[in-house]
Amino acid sequence: MGINRRGFFKLLGVAGATLAIGNETNASPQGKSDVEFYGILYDASRCKGCRGCEYDCEEAHNLPEPLPSNKIAAIRKTNETCNTVVNTYNTTKGKVFVKRQCMHCNEPACVAACLTKAMHKTKMGPVTWDGNKCMGCRYCMVSCPWDMPKFEYHSANPKIQKCDMCFSRLKTGDSPACAFNCPNEALLYGKRRDLIKEAHRRIFEKPDLYFDHVYGEHEAGGTGWLYVSPVPFEQLGMNTSLQQSSYPALTKGFLYSVPSVFVLVPALLLGIQQATKKDSLNNDKEDE
Amino acid sequence: MNNNNPVPADYDGKSIWKFLVSEFKPKGKFLTPFNVISIPIMILGVVLIIFRFWKGIGSITNLTQEIPWGLWIGFDVVTGVAFAGGAYVITFMVYILNMHKYHSIVRITVLNGFLAYVFYAGALLLDLGRPWHVINPVIGNSFGTSSVLFLVAWHFLLYMIAQLIEFSPVIAEWLGARRARKILSGMTVAAVIFGITLSTLHQSGLGALYLMAKDKIHPLWYSEFIPIMFFVSSIFAGLSMVIFEGSISHKVFFSQISEKNHKAQRGIIHGLAKICAGAMFAYFFLQMLVFIHGQRWELLNTGMGYWFLLEMLGFVMLPMMLFVYSYRRNNLLLIRVAAILTMLGVILNRLNVTVIGFRWDMAIRYVPSWMEVVVTLTVIFTEIWIFRWVINRMPVLRDAPSWTNDQQ
Numbered sequence: 001m002g003i004n005r006r007g008f009f010k011l012l013g014v015a016g017a018t019l020a021i022g023n024e025t026n027a028s029p030q031g032k033s034d035v036e037f038y039g040i041l042y043d044a045s046r047c048k049g050c051r052g053c054e055y056d057c058e059e060a061h062n063l064p065e066p067l068p069s070n071k072i073a074a075i076r077k078t079n080e081t082c083n084t085v086v087n088t089y090n091t092t093k094g095k096v097f098v099k100r101q102c103m104h105c106n107e108p109a110c111v112a113a114c115l116t117k118a119m120h121k122t123k124m125g126p127v128t129w130d131g132n133k134c135m136g137c138r139y140c141m142v143s144c145p146w147d148m149p150k151f152e153y154h155s156a157n158p159k160i161q162k163c164d165m166c167f168s169r170l171k172t173g174d175s176p177a178c179a180f181n182c183p184n185e186a187l188l189y190g191k192r193r194d195l196i197k198e199a200h201r202r203i204f205e206k207p208d209l210y211f212d213h214v215y216g217e218h219e220a221g222g223t224g225w226l227y228v229s230p231v232p233f234e235q236l237g238m239n240t241s242l243q244q245s246s247y248p249a250l251t252k253g254f255l256y257s258v259p260s261v262f263v264l265v266p267a268l269l270l271g272i273q274q275a276t277k278k279d280s281l282n283n284d285k286e287d288e
Numbered sequence: 289m290n291n292n293n294p295v296p297a298d299y300d301g302k303s304i305w306k307f308l309v310s311e312f313k314p315k316g317k318f319l320t321p322f323n324v325i326s327i328p329i330m331i332l333g334v335v336l337i338i339f340r341f342w343k344g345i346g347s348i349t350n351l352t353q354e355i356p357w358g359l360w361i362g363f364d365v366v367t368g369v370a371f372a373g374g375a376y377v378i379t380f381m382v383y384i385l386n387m388h389k390y391h392s393i394v395r396i397t398v399l400n401g402f403l404a405y406v407f408y409a410g411a412l413l414l415d416l417g418r419p420w421h422v423i424n425p426v427i428g429n430s431f432g433t434s435s436v437l438f439l440v441a442w443h444f445l446l447y448m449i450a451q452l453i454e455f456s457p458v459i460a461e462w463l464g465a466r467r468a469r470k471i472l473s474g475m476t477v478a479a480v481i482f483g484i485t486l487s488t489l490h491q492s493g494l495g496a497l498y499l500m501a502k503d504k505i506h507p508l509w510y511s512e513f514i515p516i517m518f519f520v521s522s523i524f525a526g527l528s529m530v531i532f533e534g535s536i537s538h539k540v541f542f543s544q545i546s547e548k549n550h551k552a553q554r555g556i557i558h559g560l561a562k563i564c565a566g567a568m569f570a571y572f573f574l575q576m577l578v579f580i581h582g583q584r585w586e587l588l589n590t591g592m593g594y595w596f597l598l599e600m601l602g603f604v605m606l607p608m609m610l611f612v613y614s615y616r617r618n619n620l621l622l623i624r625v626a627a628i629l630t631m632l633g634v635i636l637n638r639l640n641v642t643v644i645g646f647r648w649d650m651a652i653r654y655v656p657s658w659m660e661v662v663v664t665l666t667v668i669f670t671e672i673w674i675f676r677w678v679i680n681r682m683p684v685l686r687d688a689p690s691w692t693n694d695q696q
Contacts, residue, residue, distance in 0.1 A: 079353060109500045115438035116421065117430040133430045136417020138356035139437045143500035150353050151417060153346025158417040239503070247500050251436050254496040254515050258439060258489060265485045269384050273477060276386040 037106065037125035038170065039192040039216075039224035040179050041199055042099055044236065045209055047186035049097035051086045053178035057101075058082065060166055060177040075237060080150040083163040084178065091231040098236040099178075099187075101163035102127060102148040103216060104224030105246070106192075110140035110149055112248035118160075119149075125192065125224045126165035134160060145220055145242050165224065192224060199228050221246030304463065315680050326669040333666025336659050337414060345417060348659040355647055359656035360415045362642030364664055366494050367635050368408030370518070373526030375401025375451060376487035377563075383480040390556055392549045395458055395684045396537060397530055399675065402451040407671040409444045414663065436496045443490035450483035461689055462682040469692065492519040498641055506645035508587055508596040511578045514641065520574060523567040525634040527560045531627040541679055544686040558615060561623045564630065565611035572604050592648060599640060603633025 054066045064081050066072075074088040077100075084101040108127050111119045118134035121127050129149070136158055140149045152158035166176035174180065179189040188195065196217055203210040215227035219242050227233065233240050340348050351358050378397045381387045413419045424430050425438055426445065432438045453475050460469035495518030498505060511517075538545060538553060587593050607629035614622030643654065679685055 077353070112434045113437065113500060115432040115435040115441060116424040117432045131418075133421065133424055134418055135421035135424060136419070137412075137415070137437065138417065139435070139497070141353070141356040142498070142504075145503055147354050151356060152344065153349075153351060154344045156342060156344055158344060242503060247502070248434065250499045250502060250512070251496055253512070254436065254492070254499065255434070255439070261489055262485060265488060266481050269380075269481045269484055273384045273386070273481070276384070278386065 037192045037224055038165075038190065039104065039125055039195055039226060040165070040176065041188040041190070041195040041226045041228070043186050043188070043202070044096050044098055044227065044229035044231075046184050047086070047097040047099065048184050049086055049088055049095075050183065052181060052183060053099060053187065054082065054084055054086060056177040056181045057084045057163070060169065061164075063161075078148065078150060078162070080152045080159075080161045083161060087237065089236050091235040093230045096229065096231055096236060098227070098229070098238070101225070102165075103146055103220070104163075104165055105220050106222040106224070107220075107246035107248050109143040109145060109220070109247035112251065113139040113143035115139070122167060124167070124170055126167040126170065127162075127224075128164045128167050129160045129162065131159055136160075143247065145239070145247060192222075192226070195226050199226055202228055215240075218244045220244075221249070307463075311681050322672075326673070329662060330666050330669050333663050333669075336663055337666070340414065340663075345415070348657065348663070350654055350657045350660070352652075352654065354650060355654040357415075357646075358643060358654055359660045359664055360411055362639055362646075363635070364408050364411035364667055365415075366642050367638040368404055368411075369494060370491065370522045370525040370634055370638060371529040371631070372401040372404035372408070373487065373491055373522035374530040375454075375526065376484045377523055377526050378530065379454065379480045380484050383477055384484070389552070389559065392552055393530065393534060393556055395455070396534070396679070398451055398454045399458075399678060399684055400529070400533055401526075402448065402455055403671050403675055403678075405444060405448050405451065407667050407674075409448070411664075411667045436493055436499070440490050440493045440497065443486045443493065447483055447486040447490065450479045450486065453479035454483065458682050458684055458688075461692060464689075466691060487522075488519060491522040492516060494518055495641070498646075501646065504647050505641060506592050506648045507582070508579075508584060508592060509641045509645045511582060513574065513578050517571065517574060517578075520567060520571045521634055521637060524564045524571070524630055527564050527567070528627040528630040528634070531557055531560055531564075531624065532631060535624050535627075537679070537685060541685050544679070546687050549685075549687075554620060557620060557623055558618070561611045561615045561626070564627070565608055565615065568604055568608040568611070568630070572600070572608060575600060575604070592645070595640070595644075599633060599636050603629060603636055607633060 051066065051069060057063070058065055061083060063083065066082060076085045076087060078085055084099060086097050086099045089096050089098065104125055104127050105121075108119065108121055111121050111127060113119070114134075115137070116133040116135055118130045118132075119127060119140050120130060136151070138149075138151055140160065141147065141151060148162045150161045152161065166174070166178075169176060169180075175189040176187075179187040188198065190198075196214060199214040199217075203212055203214070209230055210228055211230060211232050213228075213233065215229070215233050215238055216223040216225055221244070227238070229236060336348050345351060349358060349360075374397050378390055378394055382390050382394050413422065416422060425432060425441055453472065456472040457469050457476070460466075460472055492515035495514035495516075498510070498514055499512065502510060534553065534557065538550070588597065607626040610622055610626035610629065614620075614626060643656075647654070683689060
């Protein structure tokens with residue numbers, strides 16, 4: 001006999017235990033169709049670069065106050081002490097300002113990367129971070145195509161900092177601090193579906209004013225923040241070579257192979273082990 | 289052979305404690321060159337680690353917001369685990385394929401693999417910003433099951449347990465626990481099967497970690513086949529490590545090894561060289577397929593392109609041919625040279641994916657600080673200390689005590 005009773009139970013145990021673990025790595029996103037994400041539409045043609053949103057953001061998140069405009073570089077990155085920056089670019093259509101912050105992807109790479117579910121895509125759309133779960137591995141930072149999660153490298157109890165779309169304000173029915181206070185109506189908060197329509201309406205009505213592209217509609221599988229601009233987005237330092245599909249999909253194939261490997265490989269190994277065993281056949285000696 | 293080692297006389301609690309206490313005392317000469325070099329570095333490393341937990345990771349590393357993973361992940365974890373791959377390959381050959389020729393190196397390889405996992409996965413803790421939450425993905429209050437890192441973390445944990453079970457008969461022999469040894473030996477095949485399955489998945493999983501960093505890794509090193517590349521290269525990485533480590537062990541622990549096993553060593557190394565050459569050919573072929581299929585010719589005539597060629601030709605192709613040549617010529621020295629070249633190639637490959645090719649286009653490149661290097665050396669030296677401690681006490685290289693023959 002190739003497999004005796006004991007060997008069979010061994011196989012059953014190994015395969016069963018691994019199946020139970022294997023299946024859990026096989027999480028799939030929940031039904032997306034019934035979820036309506038909220039987002040913000042940023043219109044670079046309306047932004048006057050007053051940086052008021054930076055100050056509103058700092059106030060809403062208890063962060064240090066931003067430096068005045070004459071003490072900063074034209075192009076900055078967000079960091080662990082500031083969740084948003086307004087950068088100034090000299091473009092073919094003159095000075096254009098662009099606000100940068102976490103994009104709040106529909107299928108965020110950081111959320112897929114997080115092994116403790118500290119990064120979380122809320123039902124409303126914002127991607128939030130939970131310090132009670134995070135273990136500080138920084139895999140979210142490795143995965144984010146925009147490098148938006150920022151880590152407090154000089155703290156013994158470091159946090160991940162990034163825009164959370166003022167999730168605590170959204171829960172009480174308010175809009176995000178930056179969108180609420182923007183004096184030039186460059187920021188529009190609303191349902192993502194409506195914002196996409198609004199963005200295309202603006203481009204359609206004033207084709208001379210806008211570059212014909214809504215940044216964030218398809219980038220990385222779609223983002224909560226949407227951008228329209230008078231100039232091509234390369235001129236605003238935006239990465240336009242990103243893939244148009246979701247980043248978590250890149251690891252899907254690997255993760256989906258896990259359950260099958262967990263079932264098939266032990267069975268195969270056990271089979272080979274039994275087959276190559278010297279005393280597994282009584283007529284072993286005659287064979288040789 | 290080895291009767292000058294203390295053996296626990298009987299099973300009443302008192303004498304076993306005395307035995308353990310005596311075993312914890314250092315043995316042999318203290319002022320060896322290895323000790324003289326490693327002790328100051330380890331002391332400095334411990335000071336740096338304390339400083340890191342006090343002032344934050346940024347206080348001793350050169351990591352930035354754009355490059356969040358550096359030497360500690362790229363070398364300690366990703367490269368260290370590749371070198372620990374020997375354990376699953378050797379256990380596969382001995383317990384699954386029943387190739388008894390390699391039986392004498394199972395114990396040392398499993399020990400090496402186990403310690404590598406303990407220390408290199410342990411090095412991960414140093415890199416965690418909030419290590420007190422490391423338990424979160426394990427206890428189940430927050431299973432991030434869509435994460436490759438979740439899979440890798442669980443596999444590290446389970447594989448360490450599997451390897452401990454594989455190694456446990458040795459501990460039982462050391463303690464003279466006959467009954468326990470019998471039970472534990474019975475679990476070996478199950479642990480081996482489980483361990484090999486885990487290894488195929490997390491060796492490739494370490495590569496899959498970088499799949500989402502699509503725009504950050506140089507295109508010559510990024511492809512959707514990174515997981516398969518990592519898996520295939522872990523086979524010859526692990527076996528080269530076995531050849532390398534075996535050659536050193538046979539010198540350093542010469543007196544512990546029986547004459548029979550000394551003689552078998554040559555045949556074992558030859559066999560492993562053959563397997564290495566085969567695995568490297570498959571790997572080289574895969575790399576070429578990806579390269580040609582990805583139409584990356586124009587990338588070759590750049591700095592990174594030459595670097596890629598150096599890795600592929602100098603550290604894959606060359607050692608592969610050396611393995612074949614030295615196998616045919618029966619040249620042990622050349623096999624060892626090939627093994628070292630292969631190991632350098634694996635280090636190069638892992639660092640190219642994780643550190644050198646990661647954000648290769650940035651103006652300010654990441655270079656590890658000297659403090660990161662010292663901590664890495666501390667981890668490696670501590671592992672070697674424990675390795676030596678175990679080998680000097682347990683029947684890893686030397687033959688098992690005679691009473692085990694009755695049990696088989």
